[in-house]
Amino acid sequence: MAMPRKIKVEFGEVFPFGVYAVSEVAPVRDFDRSTKDKPVHAVDEETGLLVWAVDVMDADPETRKTQRQVTVKLLAKVQPVLPDNKTGLPFTPVEFEGLTATPYIAENGNRSNLAWSFRASGVHAPKGRAERAA
Template structure:
């Protein structure tokens, strides 16, 4: 099979309406390697980076209330920092880079579930900045091409 390991995916594919941080960034424990009185923290099998997690709320209005909160694992040598809060918002909006999705069967339900990982998090880019980025990418793509009249 051509698919081996985590599937690369963009932030906007996972959270098309955005998401908000609703918990603290915590280091993930490796329960298999830990013992009584000795805590071992998880490292990513492929990169060796430490694994951190943060709870986020999906801003999609069609998602059911019980399914809105998702844990995103972040691979980083140091603890990721939550972006600054914005005035007037109860939660901090956030975006993730370097996202991957890995399917697994949830033990408690027997249903397909997804493990979402990222390499970093940051404050959302403004709509204007995103539009400028898209326009700039389009110009770069067509700059080197011959256009037939």
């Protein structure tokens, strides 16, 4: 059996209570090719698209404190733009399209645990949720 490295997932399955962007979308640095004086933008090996990152806060009240904030990497030719925040909240509610999850083992001292790396093909305002929060 061949398992894919990146597993396609629905946004609502991973984040049933939604997420809030707590940073701007920023380029991801390619640490293998960058130097101190010359940063190089990371490129996704499979798609050839540039890699961008945005930090989000999971709104699930049951999420452990150490797992509440995650980084989602966005693959796009140009820098993705977060939707306008029309809620009056300090953070912007967002949803991701084309979401994939890649499992890995996170080492923390003497402890190891399963963690997930998330990638997406796009970001947009939540459908219906933003209007209820306003």
